[in-house]
Amino acid sequence: MATEIHPYAGAAVAAPYALDYYLVLPDRPSDETPADGIVVEEFVLADDHTAIGLDSAGWIAADGDWWSSAAFARGMRRDPELRRRVVAVPRRDAEVVYRRLGGGELPGEAALRSRFHDREPLGEPPLILNSPEVPDGFHDKRVYRVLFAGRLGRDQLAHLRAIWRMTLSDDFEDPRTRVAGTASLNVADDLFSWDLRRIGPGAAWSLDLTACLAGRSGDAVRPLLRELTTVMRHEGLIPVTIERFS
Structure with a gap:
């Protein structure tokens, strides 16, 4: 929820x-x-x-x-x-x-x-891999990935957990664990959730944002992507690109 x-x-x-x-x-x-x-x-x-x-x-x-x-x-x-x-x-x-x-x-x-x-x-036009099933009550569902260079340690993960009220995986410190944590929030009638994901052991990280949009404009997507990216930057990571998968 x-x-x-x-x-x-x-x-x-x-x-x-x-x-x-x-x-x-x-x-x-x-x-x-x-x-x-x-x-x-x-x-x-x-x-x-x-x-x-x-x-x-x-x-x-x-x-x-x-x-x-x-x-x-x-x-x-x-x-x-x-x-x-x-x-x-x-x-x-x-x-x-x-x-x-x-x-x-x-x-x-x-x-x-x-x-x-x-x-x-940066890259080519968006790589839309699929057309996901849109949950009831929403008109659009999008999946974005913000890719980061750098590493996150235990202290940084704990800080992100506190800022985002993120649920960490039981084995979040294991470098083989891909999804370290998950968080979600509502902005007006839109629903957002994101996974903090390792891209290879110690190589890079990504923030995978799923946006379920009820409003036609999707105005909350861009500022939220920016704010989430800014939080990651201040934990020592450098954003590489922003992609869209659906």
Whole structure:
């Protein structure tokens, strides 16, 4: 049975879309050099909320210039050593670090988007594997997968359990266990549930979201996908793409 809507979910539905912010840490962080720079990203989404591209821009304090690099965006997801130095932060923290590193006031999001010049294309049109049976009371059922690079430890899983009121599998710590936990909620008349899933032992994770839609617009899908993705980012994972299976 779905829980009542969680406090974070209500905020997500009402909140405007925003960019993703990361700090790039030095090899040896210190109080004097908390970060080498900042990376800002945004998925380019199709009308059905799947990812068709990734825009990004970075700023390194040593150079003082903004740059855009699809290769760096790929490296954040493929290179464990680089990923270790990249930490997700809210915009307010990025503003503090940017100012502290001599950049002044962090540009607004419209200005940051103007620095996106090297888009990383993502995949093909949605792979609709089947037409699932739609439960009574709903007009549409969709299944999305948000794929993440990185690892989740016991503490991160416990935190996700608390945030999402997630039911963990009995053997959730076993790397051979595919579905580590499941959660659900209602947003208005729509029903959402998601599985936290391992993609290979220690290789990657996914969040598989099932959306049973009663309203015609499906307006809650995009902000909820974003909020769930943001929670995962702040547990140390980096989103790779958003796919749709049905």
